[in-house]
Amino acid sequence: xxxxxxxxxxxxxxxxxxxxxxxxxxxxxxxxxxxxxxxxxxxxxxxxxxxxxxxxxxxxxxxxxxxxxxxxxxxxxxxxxxxxxxxxxxxxxxxxxxxxxxxxxxxxxxxxxxxxxxxxxxxxxxxxxxxxxxxxxxxxxxxxxxxxxxxxxxxxxxxxxxxxxxxxxxxxxxxxxxxxxxxxxxxxxxxxx
Numbered sequence: 569x570x571x572x573x574x575x576x577x578x579x580x581x582x583x584x585x586x587x588x589x590x591x592x593x594x595x596x597x598x599x600x601x602x603x604x605x606x607x608x609x610x611x612x613x614x615x616x617x618x619x620x621x622x623x624x625x626x627x628x629x630x631x632x633x634x635x636x637x638x639x640x641x642x643x644x645x646x647x648x649x650x651x652x653x654x655x656x657x658x659x660x661x662x663x664x665x666x667x668x669x670x671x672x673x674x675x676x677x678x679x680x681x682x683x684x685x686x687x688x689x690x691x692x693x694x695x696x697x698x699x700x701x702x703x704x705x706x707x708x709x710x711x712x713x714x715x716x717x718x719x720x721x722x723x724x725x726x727x728x729x730x731x732x733x734x735x736x737x738x739x740x741x742x743x744x745x746x747x748x749x750x751x752x753x754x755x756x757x758x759x760x761x
Protein backbone atom coordinates (compact mmCIF):
# COMPACT_ATOMS: atom_id res chain seq x y z
CA UNK A 569 0.00 0.00 0.00
CA UNK A 570 1.52 3.35 -1.12
CA UNK A 571 4.87 1.58 -1.49
CA UNK A 572 5.11 0.87 2.24
CA UNK A 573 6.04 -2.46 3.76
CA UNK A 574 3.14 -3.11 6.14
CA UNK A 575 2.78 -5.49 9.06
CA UNK A 576 0.16 -6.30 11.67
CA UNK A 577 0.35 -6.60 15.44
CA UNK A 578 -2.12 -8.06 17.90
CA UNK A 579 -1.76 -6.34 21.27
CA UNK A 580 -3.06 -8.35 24.24
CA UNK A 581 -4.18 -7.62 27.80
CA UNK A 582 -1.80 -5.36 29.76
CA UNK A 583 -1.11 -5.78 33.47
CA UNK A 584 -3.37 -2.84 34.34
CA UNK A 585 -6.53 -3.76 32.45
CA UNK A 586 -10.20 -3.32 33.19
CA UNK A 587 -12.99 -5.74 32.35
CA UNK A 588 -13.42 -9.45 32.93
CA UNK A 589 -10.59 -11.84 32.08
CA UNK A 590 -13.11 -14.03 30.21
CA UNK A 591 -14.15 -11.11 27.98
CA UNK A 592 -10.50 -10.25 27.31
CA UNK A 593 -9.74 -13.83 26.33
CA UNK A 594 -12.75 -14.00 23.99
CA UNK A 595 -11.89 -10.66 22.37
CA UNK A 596 -8.25 -11.62 21.82
CA UNK A 597 -9.33 -14.92 20.23
CA UNK A 598 -11.72 -13.12 17.88
CA UNK A 599 -9.13 -10.57 16.79
CA UNK A 600 -6.56 -13.30 16.21
CA UNK A 601 -9.13 -15.32 14.26
CA UNK A 602 -9.77 -12.28 12.02
CA UNK A 603 -6.03 -11.96 11.35
CA UNK A 604 -5.75 -15.67 10.51
CA UNK A 605 -8.76 -15.53 8.17
CA UNK A 606 -7.20 -12.53 6.43
CA UNK A 607 -4.03 -14.60 5.87
CA UNK A 608 -1.78 -11.71 6.84
CA UNK A 609 1.47 -12.12 8.71
CA UNK A 610 1.21 -10.76 12.22
CA UNK A 611 2.97 -10.81 15.52
CA UNK A 612 1.48 -10.95 18.99
CA UNK A 613 2.59 -8.23 21.39
CA UNK A 614 1.86 -9.62 24.83
CA UNK A 615 0.54 -7.10 27.37
CA UNK A 616 0.66 -4.25 24.81
CA UNK A 617 -3.10 -3.64 24.55
CA UNK A 618 -4.85 -0.62 26.00
CA UNK A 619 -6.35 -0.80 29.49
CA UNK A 620 -9.86 -1.00 27.98
CA UNK A 621 -9.33 -3.78 25.41
CA UNK A 622 -7.10 -5.61 22.91
CA UNK A 623 -6.23 -4.17 19.50
CA UNK A 624 -4.80 -4.81 16.07
CA UNK A 625 -2.34 -2.21 14.83
CA UNK A 626 -1.37 -1.89 11.18
CA UNK A 627 2.14 -0.49 10.91
CA UNK A 628 4.37 0.59 8.06
CA UNK A 629 8.06 1.33 7.68
CA UNK A 630 9.15 4.45 5.84
CA UNK A 631 12.23 4.93 3.68
CA UNK A 632 14.32 5.56 6.82
CA UNK A 633 13.12 2.25 8.31
CA UNK A 634 11.07 4.00 10.99
CA UNK A 635 7.84 2.38 12.13
CA UNK A 636 4.51 4.20 12.04
CA UNK A 637 1.10 2.97 13.15
CA UNK A 638 -1.25 4.07 10.40
CA UNK A 639 -4.39 2.16 11.32
CA UNK A 640 -5.83 0.48 14.37
CA UNK A 641 -8.84 -1.56 15.40
CA UNK A 642 -9.50 -1.63 19.14
CA UNK A 643 -12.11 -3.41 21.21
CA UNK A 644 -13.32 -1.31 24.14
CA UNK A 645 -15.08 -2.92 27.10
CA UNK A 646 -15.31 0.29 29.15
CA UNK A 647 -16.94 2.94 26.98
CA UNK A 648 -20.35 1.26 27.12
CA UNK A 649 -20.16 1.47 30.92
CA UNK A 650 -19.38 5.19 30.87
CA UNK A 651 -22.24 5.95 28.48
CA UNK A 652 -24.54 3.41 30.16
CA UNK A 653 -25.10 1.65 26.83
CA UNK A 654 -27.05 -1.59 26.75
CA UNK A 655 -28.80 -3.85 24.31
CA UNK A 656 -31.40 -6.56 24.71
CA UNK A 657 -29.97 -9.98 23.87
CA UNK A 658 -32.00 -12.65 22.04
CA UNK A 659 -32.84 -14.23 25.41
CA UNK A 660 -34.33 -10.92 26.62
CA UNK A 661 -31.49 -10.06 29.01
CA UNK A 662 -29.71 -6.69 29.09
CA UNK A 663 -26.07 -6.75 27.97
CA UNK A 664 -23.24 -4.24 27.61
CA UNK A 665 -21.93 -3.92 24.04
CA UNK A 666 -18.25 -4.02 23.16
CA UNK A 667 -17.35 -0.81 21.29
CA UNK A 668 -15.11 -1.10 18.23
CA UNK A 669 -12.74 1.84 17.68
CA UNK A 670 -11.39 2.03 14.17
CA UNK A 671 -8.94 4.50 12.65
CA UNK A 672 -8.13 3.68 9.05
CA UNK A 673 -5.47 6.37 8.62
CA UNK A 674 -5.19 8.06 11.98
CA UNK A 675 -5.15 11.73 11.09
CA UNK A 676 -5.01 12.65 7.42
CA UNK A 677 -2.29 15.24 8.09
CA UNK A 678 -0.09 12.70 9.88
CA UNK A 679 -0.48 10.26 6.99
CA UNK A 680 0.48 12.93 4.44
CA UNK A 681 3.58 13.68 6.55
CA UNK A 682 4.50 9.99 6.56
CA UNK A 683 4.04 9.84 2.75
CA UNK A 684 6.26 12.90 2.22
CA UNK A 685 9.00 11.43 4.39
CA UNK A 686 8.66 7.98 2.84
CA UNK A 687 9.01 9.23 -0.73
CA UNK A 688 11.54 11.88 0.38
CA UNK A 689 9.65 14.38 -1.77
CA UNK A 690 10.09 12.32 -4.96
CA UNK A 691 6.46 11.33 -5.35
CA UNK A 692 5.31 8.70 -7.83
CA UNK A 693 3.70 10.19 -10.92
CA UNK A 694 0.11 9.71 -9.75
CA UNK A 695 0.79 11.56 -6.48
CA UNK A 696 3.15 14.32 -7.66
CA UNK A 697 1.57 17.80 -7.42
CA UNK A 698 3.36 18.67 -10.68
CA UNK A 699 3.78 15.64 -12.95
CA UNK A 700 5.79 17.29 -15.70
CA UNK A 701 7.52 20.57 -16.37
CA UNK A 702 8.03 22.05 -19.81
CA UNK A 703 11.27 23.95 -20.31
CA UNK A 704 11.54 25.90 -23.56
CA UNK A 705 15.14 26.14 -24.78
CA UNK A 706 14.68 29.85 -25.50
CA UNK A 707 12.01 32.53 -25.60
CA UNK A 708 11.12 31.70 -29.22
CA UNK A 709 9.97 28.20 -28.10
CA UNK A 710 7.64 29.42 -25.34
CA UNK A 711 4.59 29.48 -27.63
CA UNK A 712 5.18 25.83 -28.57
CA UNK A 713 5.67 24.93 -24.88
CA UNK A 714 2.35 26.67 -24.09
CA UNK A 715 0.59 24.55 -26.76
CA UNK A 716 2.00 21.34 -25.28
CA UNK A 717 1.04 22.58 -21.81
CA UNK A 718 -2.60 23.01 -22.92
CA UNK A 719 -2.62 19.51 -24.47
CA UNK A 720 -1.25 18.00 -21.25
CA UNK A 721 -3.74 19.95 -19.12
CA UNK A 722 -6.68 18.78 -21.28
CA UNK A 723 -5.53 15.20 -20.72
CA UNK A 724 -5.48 15.57 -16.94
CA UNK A 725 -1.72 15.92 -16.55
CA UNK A 726 -0.53 18.42 -13.96
CA UNK A 727 2.13 20.50 -15.70
CA UNK A 728 4.03 23.78 -15.43
CA UNK A 729 6.19 25.82 -17.78
CA UNK A 730 9.56 27.15 -16.67
CA UNK A 731 9.96 30.07 -19.04
CA UNK A 732 13.29 31.49 -20.13
CA UNK A 733 14.02 33.97 -17.33
CA UNK A 734 16.99 31.84 -16.26
CA UNK A 735 19.52 29.79 -18.20
CA UNK A 736 18.45 26.37 -19.48
CA UNK A 737 20.73 24.45 -17.05
CA UNK A 738 19.38 26.48 -14.08
CA UNK A 739 15.77 25.71 -15.05
CA UNK A 740 16.55 22.01 -15.48
CA UNK A 741 18.31 21.97 -12.12
CA UNK A 742 15.32 23.68 -10.46
CA UNK A 743 12.99 20.98 -11.83
CA UNK A 744 15.37 18.29 -10.54
CA UNK A 745 15.47 19.91 -7.09
CA UNK A 746 11.65 20.02 -7.09
CA UNK A 747 11.73 16.27 -7.91
CA UNK A 748 9.25 16.65 -10.76
CA UNK A 749 8.86 13.21 -12.38
CA UNK A 750 9.15 14.33 -16.02
CA UNK A 751 11.19 17.22 -17.44
CA UNK A 752 10.37 18.04 -21.07
CA UNK A 753 12.89 20.32 -22.75
CA UNK A 754 11.39 21.75 -25.94
CA UNK A 755 13.29 23.48 -28.69
CA UNK A 756 13.64 23.64 -32.45
CA UNK A 757 13.99 19.88 -32.92
CA UNK A 758 10.86 19.10 -30.86
CA UNK A 759 8.85 21.81 -32.59
CA UNK A 760 9.65 20.33 -36.02
CA UNK A 761 8.61 16.84 -34.94
